[in-house]
Amino acid sequence: MATPHPTVLVVEDEPAQREVLTYNLQAEGFDVVAAEDGEEALLLVDEVTPDVIVLDWMLPGVSGIEICRRLKTKPQTTGIPVIMLSARSEEVDRVRGLETGADDYVVKPYSVLELMARVRGQLRRVRPASVGQRLEFDDxxxxxxxxxVTRDGKPVKLGPTEFRLLSTFMEKPGRVWGRDQLLDRVWGRDIYVDSRTVDVHIGRxxxxxxxxGGExxxxxxxxxxYSLG
Structure with a gap:
């Protein structure tokens, strides 16, 4: 079973822009979900818990700034990186976007290559294993x-599922992961697996x-x- 790819939520009301972003993100190997307005975006965040959100400032109905503010005030979503897209290039607008909680601010028109690099940069911060990073925790x-995987310098043999479990734990040591959260992250959202299966693989x-040896x-x-450490 392949490792579930990082998920990017694109929130953009212009169909052509939305299509370009979706195409390029998928070409980079990301799973993409797209919304054309703020209300749909908030529903999708609850449904899929994306790893990164690319969010347009100017949206019909609820603005991107308001979406960002709501996400950053909720404990469940405050840690999701938000990259704000905006035609507003003035410093005061950039500052307002960042002060609302955006993790990055990209001015339109933007380079798609640069935007992909910024998405990868945010992923390195929140899901380092997904972009080939080396992780360390104690020994x-x-x-x-x-x-x-090694422990105290000795090789540790893990099956693919156990490897993905350990990656998830090592990306956020100390975080408590519920069984359903682990099922989503390790097995994938579209695959039905009994939650007791998690316990079996944790045991392995x-x-x-x-x-x-070792604790x-x-x-x-x-x-x-479950939690690491």
Whole structure:
């Protein structure tokens, strides 16, 4: 089973712009969901929990600025990077966008190549394993490019699912992941898997990580899920 690709939500009311963005993001290997107005965008955020949002400032109905403000005031969505697109190039507008919570601000007309680079930059921050970064936590090292894991310098053999679980944990050490969240991130949103399957693979991950000794780094949080450290 392939690793679920990072998901980008494109919020753009101009069909041609929306199509260009969707095409180029898909060509970069991202899963893309698109909305043409703010209300649809808010519904999609709740449905798919995107990894990055590319958000136009000028939208019919609810503006991009208001969408950004709402997302950044909710604990469930405050960590999702927002790249604001705007024809407003004045410094005061850029400052307003960033102060509302946008993580980046791109002025139209923009270079598609530059925008793709900025999307990848935000992903490196929130999902480093998805862009080939090497992750470290205590004595565990995960290289997402070579698909190798070591603990205290010794190789750890993991199956593909256990590798994706560990990647998810190591991207956000200390975060508690519910079973449904892990199913979405590790197995994919369109695949039905019983939530008890998560427990089975967590057990396999624990066993593999402790095969050379050492404490179990995966913590069970009663009634909530699992966490690393």
């Amino acid at each position: 565990i090292v995960l290289d997402s490019e070579t698909h190798r 991950l624990r066993k593999a990580l402790c095969v050379h 179990d780094p995966v913590r069970t949080v009663r009634g909530a899920g």
